[in-house]
Amino acid sequence: MTLRTAVLSAAAMLAASGAASAQSTQAFNVVGTIPSICAMEEPTLADGSLINFRGLNGTTLEVDQLTDPSTLTTRAASASVSFAAVCSFPHNLVVESESNGLWRNAGSGAPSGFADGVPYLAQLAWGPVNGNLVADASARRANQVTIGVDEAVSGEIVVDLEIQAGASNLRSNAPLIAGTYQDTLRITVEPQ
């Protein structure tokens, strides 16, 4: 039996009982669900934000001159990278440094007097929240920060990276042992 047939049947019964003037109403509950969506796009550079970085190639941000050629110590560098994102529910922003700093790829350790790790700071801004990830290169391990966001947000996750002059995992202004240095930042938006 359809809904229309049921209503008509009820009206017919009411007419037969002599209550033709009575009105009949029926409430319908219409429900729907907005899906919980979080999405993020590839990183982009903020205009004019590069200092001593060559630019962004896909997801790779390369330091132009990691060392000062006259001292072999770390040169200062900074960049601002944005990830266009949307999250339609309260969520957590998780930023993880894979190695807790830029570390030399090859070799094990460094000879006396040399550093093989470069600390950096990642300052985060996402909607109403801000946070810092201090990748201090004190040890080669994962390091992450989790920031709770109690509302839906659409916009850009901005990551301001800063490498300070002379920074190293040994002491300030320690020379860097030669090699390629690297770290990976992973940014995740996840349910609370």
Next chain:
Amino acid sequence: MMIRVLCLALACVLAPSLASAQTNAQPRGRLDIVGEAPSACVTFAPATISSANATLQSQGQGAAEVRITELIDPQTSQARASSINILLPITCNTAHRLVLRSGNGGLLRDGGNAQSQAGGFREFVPYQVSASWSGQNVSAGSDQVLSINVGDGAAGEASVLINVPAGGAPLVAGGYGDSVVIELRVEN
């Protein structure tokens, strides 16, 4: 009964849409930060730790002059002893070789000839050179090339000792000079 059926039908329509939205979402970002510390050696201004009858004068970036105060004994025209020990701060961030060589092989009179012995006088004064770097010591006459191989990065002070011996045949009057080049070669 019919409303419930209707709602279930709506739910059936929404369910695939929700699943699709979650599957398509990519709430992850990645940023690879890389940098290169190139292989290099740098030196800084040298300093004297001891000297006798000689002084060191800096001549700017990468150069210095050792001046022998009295090259000869004025009574005999024979060479007087002199020595100077110089410390040269060095930082090499990879395997390298320190090479030390003399331009003339000894102190040579301006316009002179190292082989000349005319009239019993000479115009060439060989000397002794010693170098210490990264735990290794080498020593030789000024007519030879000194070399120290270091298999990794090293930072510290190289010691260079120059000893001019006294005596020998008297020296022809004139200005004597030599250039000692300390070269750092990156090995990879």
